[in-house]
Amino acid sequence: MNLFYEDVETGANFRTGTHRITKDDIVDFCRLTRDHHPLHTDDGYAREAGFPGVIAHGLYGLSLMEGLKTELHLYDESSIASLGWDKVRFLKPLLAGDEVHVEMDFTAKRESKGRGVVTEAIRLMRGTETVIDAEHVSLIRKRG
Structure with missing residues:
Protein backbone atom coordinates (compact mmCIF):
# COMPACT_ATOMS: atom_id res chain seq x y z
CA MET A 1 0.00 0.00 0.00
CA ASN A 2 1.26 3.47 -0.81
CA LEU A 3 -0.98 6.36 0.17
CA PHE A 4 -0.96 9.84 -1.24
CA TYR A 5 -3.04 12.62 0.31
CA GLU A 6 -6.03 11.85 -1.90
CA ASP A 7 -6.02 8.21 -0.73
CA VAL A 8 -6.19 8.99 2.99
CA GLU A 9 -9.62 8.32 4.47
CA THR A 10 -10.37 9.76 7.89
CA GLY A 11 -11.41 6.91 10.16
CA ALA A 12 -9.40 4.27 8.29
CA ASN A 13 -7.49 2.07 10.70
CA PHE A 14 -4.43 -0.12 10.44
CA ARG A 15 -2.66 -2.73 12.56
CA THR A 16 1.00 -3.67 12.27
CA GLY A 17 2.78 -6.93 12.80
CA THR A 18 4.27 -7.63 16.21
CA HIS A 19 7.68 -7.13 17.77
CA ARG A 20 8.99 -8.87 20.87
CA ILE A 21 11.08 -6.51 23.01
CA THR A 22 14.38 -8.01 24.15
CA LYS A 23 16.96 -7.05 26.75
CA ASP A 24 19.29 -6.42 23.80
CA ASP A 25 16.80 -3.87 22.41
CA ILE A 26 16.93 -1.99 25.71
CA VAL A 27 20.75 -2.20 25.90
CA ASP A 28 21.07 -1.01 22.28
CA PHE A 29 18.78 1.97 22.92
CA CYS A 30 20.85 2.86 26.01
CA ARG A 31 23.99 2.79 23.89
CA LEU A 32 22.52 4.77 20.99
CA THR A 33 20.99 7.51 23.15
CA ARG A 34 23.58 7.54 25.96
CA ASP A 35 20.70 7.19 28.44
CA HIS A 36 21.97 4.63 30.93
CA GLY A 53 12.85 -5.57 36.32
CA VAL A 54 14.50 -3.14 33.93
CA ILE A 55 12.09 -1.24 31.72
CA ALA A 56 12.52 0.04 28.20
CA HIS A 57 12.75 3.77 27.65
CA GLY A 58 9.46 5.44 26.79
CA LEU A 59 11.23 7.03 23.83
CA TYR A 60 12.25 3.56 22.65
CA GLY A 61 8.57 2.66 22.58
CA LEU A 62 7.76 5.84 20.66
CA SER A 63 10.54 5.12 18.16
CA LEU A 64 9.34 1.54 17.81
CA MET A 65 5.85 2.87 17.03
CA GLU A 66 7.27 4.77 14.06
CA GLY A 67 9.30 1.76 12.93
CA LEU A 68 6.36 -0.63 13.09
CA LYS A 69 4.16 1.91 11.31
CA THR A 70 6.78 2.22 8.57
CA GLU A 71 6.53 -1.53 7.96
CA LEU A 72 2.96 -0.91 6.74
CA HIS A 73 4.48 0.93 3.72
CA LEU A 74 1.76 3.59 3.82
CA TYR A 75 3.98 6.42 2.61
CA ASP A 76 6.86 4.75 0.74
CA GLU A 77 6.56 7.14 -2.20
CA SER A 78 4.62 9.99 -0.63
CA SER A 79 6.29 10.89 2.66
CA ILE A 80 7.83 14.34 2.89
CA ALA A 81 8.31 14.87 6.63
CA SER A 82 7.13 14.14 10.12
CA LEU A 83 5.68 17.36 11.50
CA GLY A 84 5.74 16.09 15.05
CA TRP A 85 4.33 13.94 17.80
CA ASP A 86 1.71 15.35 20.14
CA LYS A 87 -0.29 14.16 23.14
CA VAL A 88 2.26 11.41 23.89
CA ARG A 89 1.35 9.42 26.99
CA PHE A 90 3.44 6.59 28.43
CA LEU A 91 0.68 4.59 30.10
CA LYS A 92 2.38 1.29 31.02
CA PRO A 93 6.00 0.16 31.33
CA LEU A 94 7.61 -1.78 28.49
CA LEU A 95 9.50 -4.87 29.58
CA ALA A 96 11.82 -7.33 27.90
CA GLY A 97 9.64 -10.16 26.64
CA ASP A 98 6.65 -7.95 25.85
CA GLU A 99 5.14 -8.55 22.42
CA VAL A 100 3.75 -5.31 21.00
CA HIS A 101 2.07 -4.03 17.87
CA VAL A 102 0.73 -0.67 16.65
CA GLU A 103 -2.84 0.30 15.95
CA MET A 104 -3.35 3.51 13.96
CA ASP A 105 -6.30 5.56 12.75
CA PHE A 106 -6.40 8.60 10.48
CA THR A 107 -8.19 11.31 12.45
CA ALA A 108 -7.82 14.38 10.21
CA LYS A 109 -6.43 15.63 6.92
CA ARG A 110 -6.02 19.00 5.23
CA GLU A 111 -4.31 20.48 2.21
CA SER A 112 -1.31 22.76 2.67
CA LYS A 113 0.55 24.49 -0.15
CA GLY A 114 -0.08 21.74 -2.69
CA ARG A 115 0.67 18.96 -0.23
CA GLY A 116 -1.30 17.14 2.43
CA VAL A 117 -1.14 17.13 6.21
CA VAL A 118 -2.53 14.00 7.85
CA THR A 119 -3.07 13.32 11.54
CA GLU A 120 -2.76 9.81 12.92
CA ALA A 121 -3.87 8.50 16.31
CA ILE A 122 -1.30 5.84 17.17
CA ARG A 123 -1.26 3.32 19.99
CA LEU A 124 1.46 0.88 21.00
CA MET A 125 -0.42 -2.19 22.19
CA ARG A 126 0.54 -5.17 24.35
CA GLY A 127 -2.31 -7.50 23.47
CA THR A 128 -5.41 -5.40 24.14
CA GLU A 129 -3.64 -3.08 26.59
CA THR A 130 -2.50 0.37 25.42
CA VAL A 131 1.11 1.00 26.48
CA ILE A 132 1.75 4.30 24.67
CA ASP A 133 -0.84 6.63 23.16
CA ALA A 134 0.11 9.47 20.83
CA GLU A 135 -0.85 11.66 17.91
CA HIS A 136 1.42 12.03 14.89
CA VAL A 137 1.23 14.56 12.08
CA SER A 138 2.76 13.78 8.68
CA LEU A 139 3.33 15.87 5.57
CA ILE A 140 2.73 13.81 2.43
CA ARG A 141 2.62 14.36 -1.31
CA LYS A 142 -0.48 14.72 -3.40
CA ARG A 143 -0.72 12.63 -6.56
CA GLY A 144 1.11 13.92 -9.66
Whole structure:
Protein backbone atom coordinates (compact mmCIF):
# COMPACT_ATOMS: atom_id res chain seq x y z
CA MET A 1 0.00 0.00 0.00
CA ASN A 2 1.26 3.47 -0.81
CA LEU A 3 -0.98 6.36 0.17
CA PHE A 4 -0.96 9.84 -1.24
CA TYR A 5 -3.04 12.62 0.31
CA GLU A 6 -6.03 11.85 -1.90
CA ASP A 7 -6.02 8.21 -0.73
CA VAL A 8 -6.19 8.99 2.99
CA GLU A 9 -9.62 8.32 4.47
CA THR A 10 -10.37 9.76 7.89
CA GLY A 11 -11.41 6.91 10.16
CA ALA A 12 -9.40 4.27 8.29
CA ASN A 13 -7.49 2.07 10.70
CA PHE A 14 -4.43 -0.12 10.44
CA ARG A 15 -2.66 -2.73 12.56
CA THR A 16 1.00 -3.67 12.27
CA GLY A 17 2.78 -6.93 12.80
CA THR A 18 4.27 -7.63 16.21
CA HIS A 19 7.68 -7.13 17.77
CA ARG A 20 8.99 -8.87 20.87
CA ILE A 21 11.08 -6.51 23.01
CA THR A 22 14.38 -8.01 24.15
CA LYS A 23 16.96 -7.05 26.75
CA ASP A 24 19.29 -6.42 23.80
CA ASP A 25 16.80 -3.87 22.41
CA ILE A 26 16.93 -1.99 25.71
CA VAL A 27 20.75 -2.20 25.90
CA ASP A 28 21.07 -1.01 22.28
CA PHE A 29 18.78 1.97 22.92
CA CYS A 30 20.85 2.86 26.01
CA ARG A 31 23.99 2.79 23.89
CA LEU A 32 22.52 4.77 20.99
CA THR A 33 20.99 7.51 23.15
CA ARG A 34 23.58 7.54 25.96
CA ASP A 35 20.70 7.19 28.44
CA HIS A 36 21.97 4.63 30.93
CA HIS A 37 19.57 5.46 33.76
CA PRO A 38 19.40 2.54 36.22
CA LEU A 39 15.70 1.98 35.43
CA HIS A 40 16.97 0.70 32.09
CA THR A 41 20.14 -1.07 33.26
CA ASP A 42 19.78 -2.31 36.86
CA ASP A 43 17.15 -4.93 37.77
CA GLY A 44 17.49 -4.23 41.50
CA TYR A 45 17.03 -0.49 41.07
CA ALA A 46 14.01 -1.02 38.80
CA ARG A 47 12.45 -3.45 41.32
CA GLU A 48 12.93 -0.92 44.15
CA ALA A 49 11.07 1.58 41.95
CA GLY A 50 8.14 -0.85 41.68
CA PHE A 51 8.84 -2.55 38.35
CA PRO A 52 9.42 -6.29 37.83
CA GLY A 53 12.85 -5.57 36.32
CA VAL A 54 14.50 -3.14 33.93
CA ILE A 55 12.09 -1.24 31.72
CA ALA A 56 12.52 0.04 28.20
CA HIS A 57 12.75 3.77 27.65
CA GLY A 58 9.46 5.44 26.79
CA LEU A 59 11.23 7.03 23.83
CA TYR A 60 12.25 3.56 22.65
CA GLY A 61 8.57 2.66 22.58
CA LEU A 62 7.76 5.84 20.66
CA SER A 63 10.54 5.12 18.16
CA LEU A 64 9.34 1.54 17.81
CA MET A 65 5.85 2.87 17.03
CA GLU A 66 7.27 4.77 14.06
CA GLY A 67 9.30 1.76 12.93
CA LEU A 68 6.36 -0.63 13.09
CA LYS A 69 4.16 1.91 11.31
CA THR A 70 6.78 2.22 8.57
CA GLU A 71 6.53 -1.53 7.96
CA LEU A 72 2.96 -0.91 6.74
CA HIS A 73 4.48 0.93 3.72
CA LEU A 74 1.76 3.59 3.82
CA TYR A 75 3.98 6.42 2.61
CA ASP A 76 6.86 4.75 0.74
CA GLU A 77 6.56 7.14 -2.20
CA SER A 78 4.62 9.99 -0.63
CA SER A 79 6.29 10.89 2.66
CA ILE A 80 7.83 14.34 2.89
CA ALA A 81 8.31 14.87 6.63
CA SER A 82 7.13 14.14 10.12
CA LEU A 83 5.68 17.36 11.50
CA GLY A 84 5.74 16.09 15.05
CA TRP A 85 4.33 13.94 17.80
CA ASP A 86 1.71 15.35 20.14
CA LYS A 87 -0.29 14.16 23.14
CA VAL A 88 2.26 11.41 23.89
CA ARG A 89 1.35 9.42 26.99
CA PHE A 90 3.44 6.59 28.43
CA LEU A 91 0.68 4.59 30.10
CA LYS A 92 2.38 1.29 31.02
CA PRO A 93 6.00 0.16 31.33
CA LEU A 94 7.61 -1.78 28.49
CA LEU A 95 9.50 -4.87 29.58
CA ALA A 96 11.82 -7.33 27.90
CA GLY A 97 9.64 -10.16 26.64
CA ASP A 98 6.65 -7.95 25.85
CA GLU A 99 5.14 -8.55 22.42
CA VAL A 100 3.75 -5.31 21.00
CA HIS A 101 2.07 -4.03 17.87
CA VAL A 102 0.73 -0.67 16.65
CA GLU A 103 -2.84 0.30 15.95
CA MET A 104 -3.35 3.51 13.96
CA ASP A 105 -6.30 5.56 12.75
CA PHE A 106 -6.40 8.60 10.48
CA THR A 107 -8.19 11.31 12.45
CA ALA A 108 -7.82 14.38 10.21
CA LYS A 109 -6.43 15.63 6.92
CA ARG A 110 -6.02 19.00 5.23
CA GLU A 111 -4.31 20.48 2.21
CA SER A 112 -1.31 22.76 2.67
CA LYS A 113 0.55 24.49 -0.15
CA GLY A 114 -0.08 21.74 -2.69
CA ARG A 115 0.67 18.96 -0.23
CA GLY A 116 -1.30 17.14 2.43
CA VAL A 117 -1.14 17.13 6.21
CA VAL A 118 -2.53 14.00 7.85
CA THR A 119 -3.07 13.32 11.54
CA GLU A 120 -2.76 9.81 12.92
CA ALA A 121 -3.87 8.50 16.31
CA ILE A 122 -1.30 5.84 17.17
CA ARG A 123 -1.26 3.32 19.99
CA LEU A 124 1.46 0.88 21.00
CA MET A 125 -0.42 -2.19 22.19
CA ARG A 126 0.54 -5.17 24.35
CA GLY A 127 -2.31 -7.50 23.47
CA THR A 128 -5.41 -5.40 24.14
CA GLU A 129 -3.64 -3.08 26.59
CA THR A 130 -2.50 0.37 25.42
CA VAL A 131 1.11 1.00 26.48
CA ILE A 132 1.75 4.30 24.67
CA ASP A 133 -0.84 6.63 23.16
CA ALA A 134 0.11 9.47 20.83
CA GLU A 135 -0.85 11.66 17.91
CA HIS A 136 1.42 12.03 14.89
CA VAL A 137 1.23 14.56 12.08
CA SER A 138 2.76 13.78 8.68
CA LEU A 139 3.33 15.87 5.57
CA ILE A 140 2.73 13.81 2.43
CA ARG A 141 2.62 14.36 -1.31
CA LYS A 142 -0.48 14.72 -3.40
CA ARG A 143 -0.72 12.63 -6.56
CA GLY A 144 1.11 13.92 -9.66
